[in-house]
Amino acid sequence: MRRTARLLTGTAFAVAVAGLGAAPAYGGSTDSLDVSPSSVVPGELVTVNTAACGDGGSAEGDAGAVGAGSFPLAPSATESLAIGQFPVPPSAQPGTYEIVAVCAEGGRRVTGDLVVTLTSERGQVHPRGSVKTGVGGTLGPDPVRTAAGVAALAVAAAGGTWLLHRRARGDGI
Numbered sequence: 745m746r747r748t749a750r751l752l753t754g755t756a757f758a759v760a761v762a763g764l765g766a767a768p769a770y771g772g773s774t775d776s777l778d779v780s781p782s783s784v785v786p787g788e789l790v791t792v793n794t795a796a797c798g799d800g801g802s803a804e805g806d807a808g809a810v811g812a813g814s815f816p817l818a819p820s821a822t823e824s825l826a827i828g829q830f831p832v833p834p835s836a837q838p839g840t841y842e843i844v845a846v847c848a849e850g851g852r853r854v855t856g857d858l859v860v861t862l863t864s865e866r867g868q869v870h871p872r873g874s875v876k877t878g879v880g881g882t883l884g885p886d887p888v889r890t891a892a893g894v895a896a897l898a899v900a901a902a903g904g905t906w907l908l909h910r911r912a913r914g915d916g917i
Contacts, residue, residue: 777805777845777856785861786836790843792817793827796854797847801826804848810841810858817845836860 777794784790790807794817797803803817803826810832817828826845841858 775854777843777854779843779856779858782857783859783861784832785863786832787834789829789831790858791827791829792843792845792856793820793825794845794854795823795825796845796852797826797849799824802848803828803845805830806844806846807832807841807858809843810836810860812836832858832860838862 775796777792777796780791780793781788792805794803797817797819800819801824802819805815805817805828807813807815807830812830812833815828815830817826819825820827826847828845838860841860843856843858844853845855846853
C-alpha cells in the first residue's frame with residue numbers, strides 16, 4: 745500500500761512541476777516565434793510575433809535563411825507581444841526556413857519555421873464534376889450517351905460470341 749501511495753505522490757508532484765513550466769494561456773508561447781502565415785509563396789508578407797521578450801520588449805528578427813535579411817520586432821499595444829513583418833523575396837526557393845528573433849533585453853533567442861511553396865493553398869482550384877472523356881461515366885452528365893456506349897459494348901460482345909461459336913462448329917470463318 746505504501747509503495748502505491750509513494751508512486752502516486754511522485755506522479756502528482758511531477759505533473760504539478762510540469763504544469764508550472766507551461767506557457768500562459770493568454771498570449772503566444774514564450775519559447776517560440778509565431779510565424780503567420782506559416783506557409784507562403786514568394787512575394788508574400790509574413791508577420792512574426794513572440795511573447796519571449798516580455799511587456800514592452802522589442803527584438804531583432806533575422807529572415808536571412810529565406811533571403812529577406814533582418815527586420816525589427818516592436819512592442820505591441822496588446823497581449824505583451826513583440827511583432828514584426830518582412831516580405832519573402834520573389835527569388836525564394838521552396839523549402840522550410842528557420843526564422844530567428846533575439847530580444848533586445850537579455851538576448852533571449854526564439855525561432856519559428858516558415859514554409860515556402862510554389863502554389864498558395866488559398867489560390868488552388870479543386871476539380872468538380874465529371875471528367876470529359878467522350879462518353880461519360882455511369883453517373884456522368886449524359887445518360888443517353890452512357891446507354892449508347894453500353895449498347896455498343898453489348899452488341900460487340902454478342903457478335904464476338906457468335907463468331908467464336910461458328911468457328912468452333914467449323915462453319916468456315
